[in-house]
Amino acid sequence: MNNNIKVQVLGAGCPTCKKLFELTKQVVKELAIDSEVEYITDIQKIIEMGVMQTPVLVINSKTVLAGSSFDLEKIKNKLKEAKY
Amino acid sequence: MDIFYPIQLFSDFISYGLMGVARGSYLGDTINFFIYDVIKIGLLLVFINYIMAMTRYYFPMEKARDILTKKRWFGMNYLMAALLGIVTPFCSCSSIPLFIGFLGAGIPIGVTFAFLISSPLINESSLYLFPAMFGWKVAILYNLFGLAIAVIGGIVIQKLKVEKYIIPELLKFKSRAQVETDNGGNKLSLKQLIIYFWKDGIVITKKIFPYVVLGVGVGAMIHGFIPNDLVEKYLSAKSLWTVPLAVFLGAPLYANSVSVIPIMDALVGKGVPLGTVLAFMTAIVTLSLPEALILKKIMKWPLLAIFFGITIIGIMLMGYSFNFIL
Numbered sequence: 001m002n003n004n005i006k007v008q009v010l011g012a013g014c015p016t017c018k019k020l021f022e023l024t025k026q027v028v029k030e031l032a033i034d035s036e037v038e039y040i041t042d043i044q045k046i047i048e049m050g051v052m053q054t055p056v057l058v059i060n061s062k063t064v065l066a067g068s069s070f071d072l073e074k075i076k077n078k079l080k081e082a083k084y
Numbered sequence: 085m086d087i088f089y090p091i092q093l094f095s096d097f098i099s100y101g102l103m104g105v106a107r108g109s110y111l112g113d114t115i116n117f118f119i120y121d122v123i124k125i126g127l128l129l130v131f132i133n134y135i136m137a138m139t140r141y142y143f144p145m146e147k148a149r150d151i152l153t154k155k156r157w158f159g160m161n162y163l164m165a166a167l168l169g170i171v172t173p174f175c176s177c178s179s180i181p182l183f184i185g186f187l188g189a190g191i192p193i194g195v196t197f198a199f200l201i202s203s204p205l206i207n208e209s210s211l212y213l214f215p216a217m218f219g220w221k222v223a224i225l226y227n228l229f230g231l232a233i234a235v236i237g238g239i240v241i242q243k244l245k246v247e248k249y250i251i252p253e254l255l256k257f258k259s260r261a262q263v264e265t266d267n268g269g270n271k272l273s274l275k276q277l278i279i280y281f282w283k284d285g286i287v288i289t290k291k292i293f294p295y296v297v298l299g300v301g302v303g304a305m306i307h308g309f310i311p312n313d314l315v316e317k318y319l320s321a322k323s324l325w326t327v328p329l330a331v332f333l334g335a336p337l338y339a340n341s342v343s344v345i346p347i348m349d350a351l352v353g354k355g356v357p358l359g360t361v362l363a364f365m366t367a368i369v370t371l372s373l374p375e376a377l378i379l380k381k382i383m384k385w386p387l388l389a390i391f392f393g394i395t396i397i398g399i400m401l402m403g404y405s406f407n408f409i410l
Contacts, residue, residue, distance in 0.1 A: 012180045012378050014374065014378065043180055043184075044253070046180070046181055047188070052144070053144075053145055053178040054178050067140065071290075
């Protein structure tokens with residue numbers, strides 16, 4: 001088990017991006033992951049990641065979800081994968 | 085026969101039968117319209133989002149970018165960009181990374197704008213909902229018009245040499261190679277895919293559905309309570325100022341296109357000319373204050389104004405043409 005996970009949400013500041021951030025925080029809490037979810041609205045960071053769609057969920061510097069089709073279950077699965 | 089006829093029968097049964105409201109009364113019409121449109125658009129939404137999930141899976145934004153960088157398309161790259169804008173679903177949240185991603189890949193600014201204009205203008209609702217709501221003729225004409233606006237807008241922006249209005253620091257960044265998302269590159273079986281599309285589509289349907297209900301609510305009020313002669317007197321095709329008014333009312337607003345459609349449906353039913361209504365919807369869906377604020381982060385005012393100006397003119401021309409032709 002790996003509890004040392006870096007979780008980031010990248011977004012340009014649209015409501016959908018905030019939603020992803022809120023949901024991710026909720027899941028992190030639920031799964032008892034000891035990490036602070038970082039919310040990045042810095043466009044330069046987003047460009048550096050090379051993604052074409054926001055919002056983006058980044059776990060340990062890897063893009064795991066991009067675009068607006070996400071839900072609680074998907075986020076949970078991705079975080080579980082990273083945790084174990 | 086109209087394939088949606090059973091829904092009409094059902095909503096007649098609920099409103100006039102079970103609820104006992106009088107047919108032809110204000111309240112009766114409103115309730116009937118509401119039940120009918122919520123069911124009809126709800127069903128269409130499930131269907132459309134399934135198709136969109138398939139599109140997203142087979143045609144992510146990165147693919148559009150790659151197609152546009154690899155070939156020059158013999159000067160047809162504006163058309164190509166506009167066509168790609170149709171198949172790639174778009175949310176204004178993504179406009180910045182998309183814009184920078186395109187420019188960073190060496191795609192000319194005009195071609196990038198052709199994509200940026202066509203992507204929200206021609207969308208899932210104009211492709212799949214319009215035929216069901218307004219017939220094939222309107223659907224085809226609208227989509228052709230949208231393509232033309234995107235292509236011409238792109239060419240004009242290219243000619244205007246607007247590169248200097250892009251915030252330069254942003255273009256210096258080299259982006260890392262695209263990281264594989266989802267599934268980690270594993271191939272899914274057909275059965276898994278069918279389930280995956282369904283789940284992916286339903287996520288979006290669930291998110292949009294409350295707004296659709298709201299839109300249908302507004303549409304139903306218009307349908308039931310606004311007198312026809314009022315519309316005929318002030319908003320008929322003869323009054324030339326209605327198209328610009330519709331565009332300027334719609335531009336700052338943002339709503340999902342699917343939730344605007346019931347409002348359009350009701351307005352057209354009241355006798356508002358189709359071109360005016362289409363201009364209103366297109367302005368709402370394509371341009372919005374939130375989008376302007378997001379784009380402002382990467383472009384200076386003149387370019388933002390040019391982009392909005394060209395799109396607004398295009399939408400108005402489309403509105404007038406529809407009123408004139410149909």
